[in-house]
Amino acid sequence: MNTQKLGTLAVHAGEDEVLEVPSVNVPVYLSTTYRFADAAAAEAYLDDPRGKWLYSRLENPTVLAAERKLAALEGAEAALCFASGMAAVTAALLAVLKQGDLLLVSDALYGESLRLCRDVLAKFGVEVRSAPIAGLAQAVEEAPSNARALLFETPANPMARVADVPAVANACRRRGLTSILDATFATPVNLRPLSYGVDLVLHSATKYLNGHSDHLAGVVAGGKALVAEVEKVRRSTGANLDPAVAYDLVRGVKTLEVRVLRQNETALQVARALEGHPKVARVSYPMLPSHPDHALAKRLLRGGGGVLAFSAKGGYEAICRVHDALRIVARASSLGGVESLASIPVISSHRHATHAELAAAGIDRGTLRLSVGLEDPEDLVADLLQALERA
Numbered sequence: 001m002n003t004q005k006l007g008t009l010a011v012h013a014g015e016d017e018v019l020e021v022p023s024v025n026v027p028v029y030l031s032t033t034y035r036f037a038d039a040a041a042a043e044a045y046l047d048d049p050r051g052k053w054l055y056s057r058l059e060n061p062t063v064l065a066a067e068r069k070l071a072a073l074e075g076a077e078a079a080l081c082f083a084s085g086m087a088a089v090t091a092a093l094l095a096v097l098k099q100g101d102l103l104l105v106s107d108a109l110y111g112e113s114l115r116l117c118r119d120v121l122a123k124f125g126v127e128v129r130s131a132p133i134a135g136l137a138q139a140v141e142e143a144p145s146n147a148r149a150l151l152f153e154t155p156a157n158p159m160a161r162v163a164d165v166p167a168v169a170n171a172c173r174r175r176g177l178t179s180i181l182d183a184t185f186a187t188p189v190n191l192r193p194l195s196y197g198v199d200l201v202l203h204s205a206t207k208y209l210n211g212h213s214d215h216l217a218g219v220v221a222g223g224k225a226l227v228a229e230v231e232k233v234r235r236s237t238g239a240n241l242d243p244a245v246a247y248d249l250v251r252g253v254k255t256l257e258v259r260v261l262r263q264n265e266t267a268l269q270v271a272r273a274l275e276g277h278p279k280v281a282r283v284s285y286p287m288l289p290s291h292p293d294h295a296l297a298k299r300l301l302r303g304g305g306g307v308l309a310f311s312a313k314g315g316y317e318a319i320c321r322v323h324d325a326l327r328i329v330a331r332a333s334s335l336g337g338v339e340s341l342a343s344i345p346v347i348s349s350h351r352h353a354t355h356a357e358l359a360a361a362g363i364d365r366g367t368l369r370l371s372v373g374l375e376d377p378e379d380l381v382a383d384l385l386q387a388l389e390r391a
């Protein structure tokens with residue numbers, strides 16, 4: 001740099017040399033904007049932005065690294081990262097819906113997603129209709145001609161219900177609906193929805209993908225053309241992921257398979273220990289033969305995931321006592337982290353649900369949702385058994 005002026009040196013000196021360091025890990029590009037060598041380079045970006053850089057609301061190298069990794073895991077042509085799971089759900093829906101369209105939703109859906117559809121999209125003339133998770137394919141077949149998209153989850157929160165993903169995706173293809181599957185609970189380790197014909201898969205990457213309960217993030221993956229439509233919404237709504245969080249997401253995903261396989265095993269061990277306990281009314285985990293979707297789960301999922309639910313025979317008061325007596329498992333909402341978390345759906349994730357919605361989702365007031373972490377499985381079982389003594 002041909003100057004000794006402190007102000008100019010403070011802004012520019014030294015940085016060029018570190019731009020090409022062959023680091024093993026992806027650098028965090030905290031730049032909001034990128035240099036053009038000349039006007040021709042700026043024009044070239046306008047002609048074809050691929051592999052070029054303009055502004056970090058549109059593209060950022062660290063975020064791109066996370067997107068390429070997640071696209072590879074999903075077997076997708078393209079993936080996009082978002083500032084949260086809800087930002088991902090919102091962008092996917094806004095990309096495919098317009099005024100007058102009907103959106104079908106599964107009745108086993110994360111509460112905030114349901115509110116987004118019912119309270120926000122409805123204001124813009126989108127009709128929202130729910131259908132039971134076990135009858136989604138039929139609901140799609142029978143849907144009126146303005147039906148445009150289906151939003152569903154597998155496994156679904158909190159009873160770990162499993163949809164017949166290939167049948168639902170096929171019905172959507174036949175009827176021209178865009179199928180959007182929130183696979184947060186499954187992760188690409190347990191389910192690859194695009195391989196079953198789903199159009200868009202999305203995740204709250206806040207959960208298993210990042211895996212450490214320290215960042216909000218979301219992802220949408222699918223075919224190039226559809227993802228390009230979602231990207232238009234992301235850039236206009238400003239919902240891109242922060243590059244520092246993208247770095248942590250990249251790091252978290254590196255251990256995803258190891259974590260999820262262990263969580264699959266631990267959750268099954270815990271579910272078996274709880275089933276048949278004299279104070280437990282029922283245990284809901286897809287890899288237990290007693291689960292209503294066990295056959296589907298065996299066919300579609302590599303493992304049942306890290307979330308299970310169980311109900312106390314004594315109802316709400318009894319499950320509150322169990323919840324309060326836990327020593328290792330933390331009393332907290334959310335899921336998918338390295339630490340085990342317990343929450344009571346009727347006072348957490350489903351606090352706004354009506355009686356009818358709770359009944360449709362199969363949730364009673366005495367239900368506790370458990371997200372198993374990476375603690376020793378025997379310690380977790382012991383913690384739950386000692387807490388159940390208070391039930």
Ligand SMILES: Cc1ncc(COP(=O)(O)O)c(C=O)c1O
Nearest residue numbers: 084085086110182184204206217
């Ligand atoms: C299944 C599912 N989808 C979406 C979300 C929303 O994700 P976020 O909290 O990252 O916005 C959640 C959050 O709990 C969830 O459980």
